[in-house]
Amino acid sequence: MLTFFQRQAYASGAFTKSTLWNFTDLLLLYYFADIQGLGAAAAGLILMVSLLVSGVLDISLSLLLDRYNLHYQKVIASGAPLTVLSFAILFYPLPAGADYLFTFYLVVTILFRIGYALVDIPHNAMMGSLTRDSHERTRLSSSRIFYNSCAILLFAAFAGDTLAMLESQDNGMRTILLITASVFMLVNIYLCILPVWREGNLTAVKHPPPLSKAFRALLRNKAFMVLALYSLLPCIFIPVFYKSGVYFASMLFHDEKLTTWLIMSLAAGKLVALPWFNHLSQRMEKHHAMILALAGLAVTFLSFLLLIPATMTGACVYFVVCGFFSGGLLVLVWSALPDTIEYGARDQGIPNQALTFGAFHLVMRISDGLSFAVIAGALEYAAQSANADIESVLFVEIISLVASAGCLLGAVVLWFYPLTRAVHNALATEKDK
Template identity: 25%
Template sequence: MTASIQHIKSSEFPDYKLGSITKFNYGIGDFGNNIIWHTMGLWLAYFYTDVYGLSAIHVGTMYLVVRIFDAITDPLVGLWVDRTRTKYGSCRPFILYGTIPLAITFIMLFYTPDLSDTGKLIYAYTSYALLTLAYTLVNVPFSSMAGFLTRDSDERTVLQSFRFGLGMLASVFVSYTTLSLVASLGEGNEQQGFFYTAIVFSLLIMACLYYCFFTVKEVYPAPPLGNNNTKPIKQLVADIKAAFKNKQLVILFLGNILFFITLTLKATPSVYYVKEVLINAEHLLTTFMTWGTVGATLGAALSAVLWTRFDKVRAYKALMFICGILTAIPYWMSGTDFLAILSLGVIVSFLSLSMVPLIWSMLSDVVDYQLSLTGKNMSGLFFALFLFTLKVGLGVGGALSLWIMGETGYIANIPQQSAEVVESINFISTLLPGILFISAGMIMMFYTLNKEKRTEIKIKLYGE
């Protein structure tokens, strides 16, 4: 332990603040990543049920099954990152070599093959799993790279604010342009329109990720590999066991599994919510989606400005409870109150996404906490495990939404859904995520790495 910490303290690299250009360039990479993430979050369920032709229950099951696949790939990629030493660093090689496969699998996801129902289901599972694997190969190293850019906790919050501000700007882009691109490129054929739109998006994804690769360098190199690198799988199991002995990591994981389930519960049925719950609002679908993502983008971008003046942990806990209350209120409102419901949605999007940079910054703090306890840097594994919690949120939240809709009788492309279906969509869009926000906040009450504790850890690791 002492040797590892001494290596860090004696590093020739100073603890300096990152320039705004570096933060912006890092954020551009996440703009590319989030074109994928938000296209899946906002439009994939609708594509699969109403365009591709799968049942809601099949789609929900697929969401969950593929996340089980993630349970294996995420930690393996994290282990790979932790054991990678190249002239490009530990993280950047994955962006260099993984970006093109990521773009190709994204295009595959939105292709509708001329197959039987069973064949289309198999293709959907295969393409979705391949995209998930490619996304993991790029996004785990990309997320881990933040720990190689700065050691300062507040500076990490600012960096993550840039990252998620630009990442959420991708959400605005996706929500505003998708339907118009589908209509224009498809010329009335939605299957063709989604496929060509995916091609356009993939070109932009590659441009963003390669721009990030060439403009952002890893400042702090990972320490030399020890002798335990000879049995990587055995070491992975040992590292995972060691990771889950860290109580603060476990609390952060549990709280944020619920948090990401909640965000996905709100996002997955949003198209159906506007079409079925709100009255005479289908023509306002793009408006509803775009303003929600504008609020989210501003929240992510202003996170550092809003919360670094306070202790970010206390702010995060309070925001969970506030978002829970505001999210649940529309459950009891009339479907004709479009403007009021939209306004509440924008506020919740603003507040909830302002928490996301705090989450990733807290994870870097937990990495430092683990290093202070054991003398071992487990950044790649921690970020891989944490990205898995995010994907569990996507899988479980999406599965719950679509299972509930399917079980209550949702049928694609009919003039009017049953009252039971409309009620289920309202419930999973408002009251249920409100309850889960509050539950996540209660779990996070046990997280104790406050500002004083973080300062103590930093001094122990890096000196005054």
């Protein structure tokens, strides 16, 4: 059993990971295209290529981790400097419009994706190696979501100031802030692994199976496949609601800057959810708690459809409630994922410890990209209306209905999740003998 300090130390790594992801996911396109003068097409190409590389890296690294029984903490320690250094170089002040910028940013962005994978995949895989206790994994997951939400709150609070700094010519201040932030993030990454450096119970594999056999074992792991199917299909539709926050702010309240308040409300709701769902997971099966959270989300989305908020305060209330149930889902899904490792090891004889997380990452990337395509389709359909007010209402209706349908689909998928608390406890006990 991990101590409170070890649990918080490990989970705190989610703060830096979330900060890095938010900056590159939400600001990099605008920074490349508009501030550095690359244009939308070139900037989009850089991000698309780097994300494709990231998907290949996630799978490749997870296979290497399993095949050679690499020490997760050592991999994180080796990847941290590359991650932080490449991130700092991405935002280092360079002359806008220079001929070499496209090639330069393409190379540095790919280097960042490599470094991020070296930190992200083993850090997530540690959820399965630090403990086999299902409830302890829920506590770890809850702590991770806490630091993740704190990073989102901080990002949302200073997003406007960050953009203003990037657009300004005050290169000296930007350099100082980049160095300070880089040192902080590097220290945070090392502090998240040092207290648990000797922790972990990786299963030694003397004769690693062929890659094809490892993948087949993962595909035959029913518990994993249910979670993967949930992440692939329902998660295309459910997140479109809170990803549309900027359009809600623009269409309903005519001010895109108000999106910051919606993001902060969503993160605040996640923070409130953590102790509640942590407690709930002890009282009922995890997949039943997930279905309950999906029901809460569906009610929230349909309420937004029927009672479209007339004020920003009302919209923030909806996003707090949405954050509450979506935060609970995150806690439960990420704590259930490592439970599937023991389930697969029993049925297939192959633990697939890191591959479980690498494959899940890939599925998440696919659904994440498709969810933006759904939003784009909704915008195109709503734009056919000649009246702006009708267009905004139509967009809200489409997004709310699509997200609600995703909740229903998610509940159907999760109903077939085979791993109960009793079954997992028996598997963990067998493994410890």
